[in-house]
Amino acid sequence: MADPIIDDIESLLETPEATAETTPEATEETPPESAIPESGDTEKIQKLAEALARATADYQNLLKRSENERREMAVFFTESFVKKVLPTLDNLDRVVTGTPAELRTGAVYEGVKHAATGLYKALESMGVASFVSLGTQLDPNFHDAMGQGPGTAGEVVSEFEKGYQIGDKVIRHAKVIVGSGE
Numbered sequence: 001m002a003d004p005i006i007d008d009i010e011s012l013l014e015t016p017e018a019t020a021e022t023t024p025e026a027t028e029e030t031p032p033e034s035a036i037p038e039s040g041d042t043e044k045i046q047k048l049a050e051a052l053a054r055a056t057a058d059y060q061n062l063l064k065r066s067e068n069e070r071r072e073m074a075v076f077f078t079e080s081f082v083k084k085v086l087p088t089l090d091n092l093d094r095v096v097t098g099t100p101a102e103l104r105t106g107a108v109y110e111g112v113k114h115a116a117t118g119l120y121k122a123l124e125s126m127g128v129a130s131f132v133s134l135g136t137q138l139d140p141n142f143h144d145a146m147g148q149g150p151g152t153a154g155e156v157v158s159e160f161e162k163g164y165q166i167g168d169k170v171i172r173h174a175k176v177i178v179g180s181g182e
Contacts, residue, residue, distance in 0.1 A: 092116035151179025
C-alpha cells in the first residue's frame with residue numbers, strides 16, 4: 001500500500017533536471033538558494049523517510065497483533081461459555097437417547113428433544129462442533145481413554161461424552177472406551 005507522505009518525501013529526493021520545454025520560467029529566473037536542498041537537508045529527509053517507513057510498519061504490525069488478540073479473546077470467551085453449557089446438553093442427550101420407545105411420543109419428550117436441538121444449533125452458530133469418535137483410532141489430541149473393552153485394538157468402541165472443538169482447537173476431549181484387541 002502506497003503511503004502519500006513517503007511518496008512526497010521521495011519526490012523531494014528526486015531532482016529531475018528542468019528543461020526550457022517543461023518550465024519556461026526556469027530559463028528566466030534561477031531558483032533562490034533556499035529552495036535548493038543542501039546535502040545535510042537531503043540526509044535529514046532520508047532519515048525522516050526511513051523513520052516514517054519504520055513507524056508505518058510498526059503501526060501495521062500493531063493492527064495485525066490487535067486483530068489476532070481480538071480473535072483469541074473471542075475464542076476464549078466462547079470456549080468458557082460452551083464448557084459451562086456442555087454438561088446440560090449432555091444431560092438432555094441422555095434423556096433423549098435413554099427414553100424408552102413407548103415414551104417417545106409425549107410432549108415432555110418432544111420438548112427436551114427440541115431444547116437439545118436448539119442448543120446444538122446455538123453452538124453451531126458460534127463455530128462449535130462435535131467430532132466423531134466411534135470407529136476411529138484413539139488419538140490423545142481428541143480422546144480421553146476411560147478404559148478398554150472388546151473390539152479392535154486401539155479403536156474407539158464406545159463413547160461416554162462427545163468431544164467438541166472450535167475450529168481446530170479441541171475444547172473438550174471425548175471420553176471413550178478403546179478396543180483391547182479381543
